[in-house]
Amino acid sequence: AQTVTQSQPEMSVQEAETVTLSCTYDTSESNYYLFWYKQPPSRQMILVIRQEAYKQQNATENRFSVNFQKAAKSFSLKISDSQLGDTAMYFCAFMKGLSGGYQKVTFGTGTKLQVIP
Amino acid sequence: AAGVIQSPRHLIKEKRETATLKCxxxxxxxxVYWYQQGPGQDPQFLISxxxxxxxxxxSIPDRFxxxxxxxxxxxxNMSSLELGDSALYFCASSAADRGPKETQYxxxxxxxxxx
Incomplete structure (x- = not known):
């Protein structure tokens, strides 16, 4: 079974600063996908960024980027130029990359990020 | 772009009642995937x-x-509701026939x- 660990229950960052959220995972799979989802106070689950394990290049989406270290099974999220709207719970998530695309997503316990004006 | 629609958005039931959630x-x-997120918890996969x-x-109860x-x-469909069933229930969808690379929304x- 896969496990996803987020060791930072809460973090805060000043507006316009940069913050990094940590995530480690454990799996015996060689093909998988990793995600960061954002859940603001509305509790909508919003995809922030995704990474295919077979890709060595780190994914980036505007102000969001990841540091994917496959050997270390680490997948951190960096948010640059933090904005007030980034205040949310952030979940790191894992999905197997087996054939037959219907694979469940396993979530970490989340990191609550507060952006301070 | 069209998104996943869930109804109802809010539901209040008594213990032992039945509830039906649509996606x-x-x-x-x-x-389609169903997840349950209890208060202060991460989403847990129920069924797909x-x-x-x-x-x-x-981890879907037999009552569901x-x-x-x-x-x-x-x-x-959720029957014989219990207090512990109070949660946020997410539905997600993907185009699985295009392979696992397809993200769940x-x-x-x-x-x-x-x-």
């Missing part, structure tokens, strides 16, 4: 359907059942409160 996937998505067949099952219909919408969730 309408993104057009042309053939796979691919092409109207159950594809995977997680679900199905996917010919139009790909899905319903989660989540609906807004249904907030169920059992009194």
């Amino acid at each position: 309408y996937p993104i057009p042309r998505h053939d796979t 359907f691919y092409e109207k067949m159950q594809s995977d099952k997680g 059942s679900a199905q996917q219909f010919s139009d790909y919408h899905s319903e989660l 989540f609906g807004p969730g249904t907030r169920l409160l059992v009194l």
Whole structure:
């Protein structure tokens, strides 16, 4: 079974600063996908960024980027130029990359990020 | 772009009552997933359907059942409700026939409160 660990229950960052959220995972799979989802106070689950394990290049989406270290099974999220709207719970998530695309997503316990004006 | 639609958005039930949650996937998505998120917890996978067949099952109580219909919408039926069933229930959809690279997109969730 896969496990996803987020060791930072809460973090805060000043507006316009940069913050990094940590995530480690454990799996015996060689093909998988990793995600960061954002859940603001509305509790909508919003995809922030995704990474295919077979890709060595780190994914980036505007102000969001990841540091994917496959050997270390680490997948951190960096948010640059933090904005007030980034205040949310952030979940790191894992999905197997087996054939037959219907694979469940396993979530970490989340990191609550507060952006301070 | 069209998103996943869930109804109702909020639901209040008494203990031992029955509830039905509905999910309408993104057009042309053939796979539906249900997740349960308790207060202060991460979402937990319940069950999924691919092409109207159950594809995977997680920690779904026997009191719950679900199905996917010919139009790909899905319903989660919950009977003999308990206080501990109070949670946010997410539905997600993906186009699984295009392979696992397809991301799951989540609906807004249904907030169920059992009194």
